[in-house]
Amino acid sequence: xxxxxxxxxxxxSFVTWSVVWGLVAVLVGVIVSFQMVLPELNFPPYLTxxxxxxxxxxxxxxxxxxxxxxxxxxxIVQRLCRVPLxxxxxxxxxxWFFNATILVSAVTLLLGYTTSxxxxxxxxxxxxxxxxxxxxxxxxxxxTIVKRKEEQMYISLWYMLASIVGVAILYLVNSxxxxxxxxxxxxxxxxxxxxxxxxxxxxxxxxMALTAPPLAMFYYFxxxxxxxxxxxxxxxxxxxxxxxxxxxxTGAHHLLWTPVPxxxxxxxxxxxxxxxxxxxxxxxxGYLSMNGQWHQMRENYLVKFLILGITFxxxxxxxxxxxxxxxxxxxxxxxxxIPGHIHMGTLGWVSLIAFAGIYYLLPRIYGREVYSIxxxxxxxxxVLIGQLIYSxxxxxAGVQQAGMWHSMEKDGSLTYSFMExxxxxxxxxxxRAVGGVIYMLGLGVFIYNLILTVRKGKPxxxxxxxxx
Amino acid sequence: xxxKKPFLFLILATAAMLVGTIITMVLPFVWVNTEADxxxxxxxxxxxxxxxxxxxxxxxxxNCHTQTVRPLVAEVLRYGEYSKSGEFAYDRPxxxxxxxxxxxxxxxxxxxxxxxxxxxxxxxxxxIPRSNMPAYAFLGERSLDTGHTRRKMEVLGFPSxxxxxxxxxxxxxxxxxxxxxxxxGSDIPWRQAAQTRVVGELTNPYLxxxxxxxxxxxxxxxxxxxxxxxxxxxxxxxxIQDLDMADADLxxxxxxxxxEGGMPAFDxxxxxxxxxxxxxxxxxxxx
Numbered sequence: 026x027x028x029x030x031x032x033x034x035x036x037x038s039f040v041t042w043s044v045v046w047g048l049v050a051v052l053v054g055v056i057v058s059f060q061m062v063l064p065e066l067n068f069p070p071y072l073t074x075x076x077x078x079x080x081x082x083x084x085x086x087x088x089x090x091x092x093x094x095x096x097x098x099x100x101i102v103q104r105l106c107r108v109p110l111x112x113x114x115x116x117x118x119x120x121w122f123f124n125a126t127i128l129v130s131a132v133t134l135l136l137g138y139t140t141s142x143x144x145x146x147x148x149x150x151x152x153x154x155x156x157x158x159x160x161x162x163x164x165x166x167x168x169t170i171v172k173r174k175e176e177q178m179y180i181s182l183w184y185m186l187a188s189i190v191g192v193a194i195l196y197l198v199n200s201x202x203x204x205x206x207x208x209x210x211x212x213x214x215x216x217x218x219x220x221x222x223x224x225x226x227x228x229x230x231x232x233m234a235l236t237a238p239p240l241a242m243f244y245y246f247x248x249x250x251x252x253x254x255x256x257x258x259x260x261x262x263x264x265x266x267x268x269x270x271x272x273x274x275t276g277a278h279h280l281l282w283t284p285v286p287x288x289x290x291x292x293x294x295x296x297x298x299x300x301x302x303x304x305x306x307x308x309x310x311g312y313l314s315m316n317g318q319w320h321q322m323r324e325n326y327l328v329k330f331l332i333l334g335i336t337f338x339x340x341x342x343x344x345x346x347x348x349x350x351x352x353x354x355x356x357x358x359x360x361x362x363i364p365g366h367i368h369m370g371t372l373g374w375v376s377l378i379a380f381a382g383i384y385y386l387l388p389r390i391y392g393r394e395v396y397s398i399x400x401x402x403x404x405x406x407x408v409l410i411g412q413l414i415y416s417x418x419x420x421x422a423g424v425q426q427a428g429m430w431h432s433m434e435k436d437g438s439l440t441y442s443f444m445e446x447x448x449x450x451x452x453x454x455x456x457r458a459v460g461g462v463i464y465m466l467g468l469g470v471f472i473y474n475l476i477l478t479v480r481k482g483k484p485x486x487x488x489x490x491x492x493x
Numbered sequence: 494x495x496x497k498k499p500f501l502f503l504i505l506a507t508a509a510m511l512v513g514t515i516i517t518m519v520l521p522f523v524w525v526n527t528e529a530d531x532x533x534x535x536x537x538x539x540x541x542x543x544x545x546x547x548x549x550x551x552x553x554x555x556n557c558h559t560q561t562v563r564p565l566v567a568e569v570l571r572y573g574e575y576s577k578s579g580e581f582a583y584d585r586p587x588x589x590x591x592x593x594x595x596x597x598x599x600x601x602x603x604x605x606x607x608x609x610x611x612x613x614x615x616x617x618x619x620x621i622p623r624s625n626m627p628a629y630a631f632l633g634e635r636s637l638d639t640g641h642t643r644r645k646m647e648v649l650g651f652p653s654x655x656x657x658x659x660x661x662x663x664x665x666x667x668x669x670x671x672x673x674x675x676x677x678g679s680d681i682p683w684r685q686a687a688q689t690r691v692v693g694e695l696t697n698p699y700l701x702x703x704x705x706x707x708x709x710x711x712x713x714x715x716x717x718x719x720x721x722x723x724x725x726x727x728x729x730x731x732x733i734q735d736l737d738m739a740d741a742d743l744x745x746x747x748x749x750x751x752x753e754g755g756m757p758a759f760d761x762x763x764x765x766x767x768x769x770x771x772x773x774x775x776x777x778x779x780x
Contacts, residue, residue: 061625063625064617064625064626067628069628069629069630069631070631074556074557074627075552075553075554075556075557076552076553078553078556079553137552138551139550139551140550140586141550141553141586141588142586167499170499171499171500176497177497178496178499186503186506187506187510190503190510194511194514203648205644205648209641209645211586211645211648212586212587213585214585214586215526215581215582215583215584215585216525216526216578216580216582216583216584217521217525217526217530217581218525218526219585219586219587220587220589221517221518221521221525222518223587225514269509269510270509270510270512272510272513273510273512273513273517274513274517275513276517276518277517279591282563283561284530284576284580284581285521285525286521286524286525289521292516292517293517296513355563355565359590359591359592360592360593363592364592430568431567433566434763436763436764436765437570438570438761438763438765438766439567442715444621444623444624447594447623447624447625451623
């Protein structure tokens with residue numbers, strides 16, 4: 026039987042660049058975490074918290090997150106369809122246009138060109154670049170699926186396709202703006218409408234960029250790594266449709282108690298709680314797939330990354346709905362709890378799955394075995410400990426801060442001034458910065474292992490290694 | 494069936510996503526920013542305020558400061574009247590934020606005099622020693638770029654006069670930011686409405702009680718010294734060393750503030766602590 030000649034070169038390039046941007050994201054994150062405790066580390070005009078924080082978030086989401094999505098999707102789509110990519114030239118264009126877009130984003134954000142909309146700060150010319158990039162990517166994925174040799178589309182391809190349309194709709198609507206100049210535009214929407222559109226985008230960007238794609242990877246890499254199929258195809262179908270239906274109702278849980286109409290807030294709260302079901306559908310599907318295979322947690326480091334990843338997904342999708350309940354939101358929203366929550370999702374869930382995916386790919390795209398499994402284990406423990414220190418310290422911080430903000434005296438006065446609540450945060454912010462440094466060390470070990478794999482890794486057996 | 498037909502699958506997935514989108518994102522446009530939530534006294538930004546707003550956006554102030562007061566007891570007490578939809582009708586983009594590393598700014602307008610903001614922006618830690626806000630002194634040294642002001646006002650559909658545009662000449666970026674901050678939340682007369690009218694006579698519960706002076710001093714240092722000086726000799730605010738004023742009148746001023754004079758209200762401290770402040774300010778010299 027003729028084996029198709031897959032395009033692995035493009036996967037290698039996307040892996041490399043996503044890791045580069047991931048390092049940038051974490052490095053800038055560590056810098057801003059120290060700026061929180063040592064304000065003299067702000068160097069205006071360019072190197073201030075206000076300008077660097079969007080670089081941290083966008084490098085993380087688009088550079089590292091979407092970069093790995095491109096790498097993994099371009100690999101998985103060829104394997105699941107049993108055909109090479111529809112267009113290698115389009116994929117090469119996508120690679121360089123992706124890097125150009127991220128680079129231009131970072132530079133313009135540093136210069137202060139920003140729309141201020143969270144996770145969508147880049148000004149309108151970059152929105153145009155993102156649209157071109159996404160269209161190039163979408164056409165290649167869809168056309169590869171269209172000319173596939175495998176009739177059935179595996180669940181991973183569903184999540185991929187949903188992600189492709191979802192991101193397109195969200196990004197286009199939230200980009201709507203009227204340009205004033207090349208570097209300045211005003212949102213097409215005003216006030217409460219703008220807020221509602223923004224968080225419809227913001228929350229569903231999490232769904233379509235940081236939930237559906239890692240699920241696509243998880244459903245592909247878990248069976249590949251363990252050697253046993255996913256527990257239930259039917260459960261994955263039910264979870265898929267209910268997830269993509271319900272997610273889009275929930276954006277306003279970021280806007281509880283704001284002037285956004287109450288009924289939108291109530292719908293967002295209800296659908297957020299309902300979302301536990303499809304989220305945990307995938308979590309259970311992962312856990313039940315491990316029946317009789319739990320010994321692999323000890324023997325197979327890939328499984329460790331994947332199972333801890335899906336576990337953090339499970340925790341994230343319980344904590345999220347809890348925060349989406351009005352009474353708890355009244356207490357905890359706007360505190361440091363929230364970055365604690367977000368980083369469990371990004372560092373715990375999305376990144377652990379991406380790390381597993383990259384380790385799995387190495388022998389297949391480079392034809393070399395991973396240089397050191399002990400180093401991969403060290404990487405695992407450093408990023409896990411770093412992330413836990415980060416999240417747990419900020420959860421405690423958030424509860425204390427919220428308690429102090431709401432604390433009242435018998436005469437109906439406030440117990441604490443704002444500054445009295447803020448200075449209590451310093452020890453937790455220090456702990457968070459330390460957690461970030463440990464995480465960055467883990468990333469360093471990962472990158473070292475990657476470089477040595479490429480340079481010195483043992484040749485992979487023919488069964489896995491077929492470099493194109 | 495859809496498992497084998499990618500285009501049919503794409504259509505079905507899009508449809509599934511559009512239901513919630515249309516109901517919770519598109520439908521609200523029918524009510525929001527219409528007559529239903531309009532507030533007549535809310536006005537568009539002037540050219541100076543809008544330029545200040547754009548500097549606020551450029552510096553990413555929204556990363557640490559929110560701009561919505563929620564209808565919660567402690568929050569209204571801390572920041573002021575809760576935010577109304579109609580107050581944001583001219584905000585493109587909205588700047589509600591998502592994290593309060595610093596305090597909410599939705600009601601900052603009119604709370605302090607301009608001089609407070611100018612000094613604070615230049616060196617926050619000089620006024621509030623343990624603040625972690627970066628210093629924005631450079632804004633005061635940069636003159637406002639007015640190259641696009643006319644076009645901005647056109648795009649936003651805000652009225653502006655030639656005098657207003659000409660008036661931007663010589664203004665610094667900091668002047669613009671302060672003008673913007675002073676506008677925030679002040680389009681509705683909430684400060685007047687929030688003032689407590691005392692019924693009956695106010696009597697100083699600590700008159701002659703020197704034991705509260707130390708506590709009063711600690712409160713003074715924390716809340717008042719920034720403007721009136723550690724020794725009460727004045728700085729941003731007036732000299733208050735020799736106040737010739739009845740205890741009850743001083744209490745009223747501390748409790749409700751002087752909105753027109755830039756003196757904030759300290760009602761959130763409560764009656765007990767405000768009386769201790771009164772006793773410190775009036776009687777510290779005798780001890």
